[in-house]
Amino acid sequence: MKASATPLGSVLSVGAHVPRLRLPRAAIAEAMAWANPPSRAAVRGSRAVANWDEDALTMGVEAARCCRVPSPQSLYFCSTTSPFADRNEAVFLGAALGFPEELQTLNLGSSLRAGTNGLIAAARRADTSTLVVASDARLTRAGSPQELSYGDGAAAVLLGPSNPAALASIVATRSIGSDFVDHYRMNGKDFDYALEERWVRDESLMKRVPEVIAQLLLDAGVGADSVKHFAIPASASTAARIAAACGLAGARRDASVLAECGDAGAALPLLLLIAALEAAQPGDWILAVGIGQGVDALLLRAQSGAGAAEPALARSLQHRHEETSYVRYLSHRGLLDVDFGMRAERDQRTAHSVSYRKRDALNAFVGGRCARCGTVQFPRSRICVNPDCRVTDAQEPYGLADSRGRVKTFTEDWQAYAARPPYVYGNIEFAEGGNLLMEVTDIDAGELKVNDAVRFVFRIKDEDRPRGFRRYFWKAAKA
């Protein structure tokens, strides 16, 4: 396939969310080495683990929020760990992000190339703007090599028509498909089944990736030695071999994502691309690869926006909190059945007609602002809450997701059911006025004080296990 005569669209902005909780690989090894002693290299660094209230959807929302741009025309949600097999997640993401109903949506899954598939498909529609969100929260068996190497994370890339302030333009893409089952997971199963790494490296990666890259570079008329950044989703040692085979040994390869996050599935190629964009200078050539029963390769050229944008990925990687308990991580991911007492038996049946009626409040954290007195309130109500106003039917929708708050009261409840005790909640006063009793997340005992500043994040609220339904809402987190 020749490179397109017209540009394939540009990267306008990017976002990333690597979960704050970082489980040192040494802690995993300490817990599980009795079963499967790992290699020394495998236990360096930490893997990012989604908090109990994070999943592919919530991480996708967080990553997408970093893309500070006007509403895109399309949204692609790319994941191999979507919570819902049938419930339009791209639509749900769009709702959480406050996008209008006219947003065109696409859900991609089934392959670790879901994210790069999304990028290539969006790049080919260069006349529209598409937000590609790739996100995975990956379950791994205790003691497995994957437990050490996989991680959780989300990336968002906004693609659109070329413009001079873009981060990078996409110059060429190439894809091949090949049913090489290096690993797999059937529907309804929690864990990947992985085959021998040496076979995968020798028969798949070393044979197919260099061939695709060579053809891509040939078609684009760009020499391998011109490529400054190589975003290749493979272990450090395998990446080095692939790079050498492609003539890309001189290109920069990011080490931070695997060291501090891990292999984040469909999100990994996009996170590595974002790492490259954060390191790139205008004019640099960037080569990004996706691997999953075939190969995707994209050639990009950094534009004037590269290096100028806020480093969302670097910031997310730095925003870390050490998870000190391997056992608690197992519980958070549903891999350990802990007795949380009878309060956990509470029936969480949803009144779906209510959650639909209140969808903007629940999904997008939209409250009301009284047109007469200016009071901001949540939830939006028929009658203004301001005791000096109380006018009927004068409130306009007012979004609070991007607001800030102050802790007015709080407690750390050890009696309430919490997946990560204590259950922390308090009255949060919004900067523009208004108050809401809210759950505080990403917090442990002794960390919150009255007057602390908070921001708002989209998280799992709770789960109706008997009926299989997960509910989401906004929570406060220390800013």
Place this chain on the structure above:
Amino acid sequence: MASGIKDKVVIAGMGCSRFGERWSCGADDLMVEAFEEAVADAGIERDRIDAAWLGIFFDEQSTGKSSLPMSMALRLPNVPTTRVENLCATGTEALRGAVYAVAAGACDIALAMGVEKLKDTGFGGLPERTKGTFEDLYLPSSTAPGAFAQLASAYAERYGISMADLRRAMAHVSCKSHENAALNPKAHLRNRITEQQVLDAPAVSYPLGVLDCCGVSDGAACAIVTTPQIARSLGKRDLVSVQALQLAPSNGVEMSHRSWDGAHTLTTPLAARRAYAEAGIRDPRVQIDLIEVHDCFSITELVLMEDLGFSDPGRAPSDILDGRYDRAGAIPCQVDGGLKCFGHPIGATGLRMAYEIYLQLLGRAGDRQLHARSGRGPTIGLTHNLGGIPNRNIASVSILGLIAA
């Protein structure tokens, strides 16, 4: 122009079951226990009761809905019965229904019954409940201790008091109630505790520990109310009269508006002000002889001393530590042990508060009997009953006074 309730209705008789873990009793047994005492105390045939109000909160844990459980347990002769509920202020709500019916002239003698059977859930603590189909989708699944514990974080910050000092005042609140309950044979908890035990108790919801929290109890209490004339015709000489009955519910300001400070209840001062006006009380600190307030948690009682006007803002901790609200203090609070020790069977609590005031005013409080500053017995008492949480609640205040023979 409404003239208020003062002295239109008196209490002819009261009853109160023993509160506690009443394993051998259902809600019906508890109602019968309280009712029999009240009927004997009033000196009437039970069929003279013209109408009855039932207050129960967790109906799904015991009786089921409507007023029928009371009519059936007591075998009332098909007289009008009504179920009322206002969260933990349910007991006072039942009293309000009965009192207003008599004051309106709609009936001569009315019954107010409050009951709760909490110990059939199969586990400790209060059961989980829905907060509403919409509310469940966005509010935290807070517990009662967690909801009230937040008062402490905001109070400490507002008045610049260290949490350690605030907790000491809170501990004194609990210890004082335990001292009082030791004299009360009907109380659930009658053990004495120390302030250090309160401070060292296991954490429930920061900064509350186990001994800052009232427990879970079964119980019932009831009042038979009538006009002063009918009471006298029954041979009563000293009459305990309803002098004020006022409610102030939240309307959303605490939940959604920035003006609420999180350190007090917005509603209690409103209800108290109205009650003092209705009863003609100009100086509550001097005129009120004893108080029963809603001490679901130690911090709640602390804050209520200011909300009811007995302590100046920010002064409650030092007043408490000075013993102002102890049994021997200027304004004895929870003389019967309060929610903390007598217990908190939710629907019964408001009426149990009235029961202690009633006994004290009539000089029938036994070992607990107070003698007011003048040397005579107390003549005016106040009950404060709060349903809900600091963010969202109903405050109900009643004032009972003695009309001497």
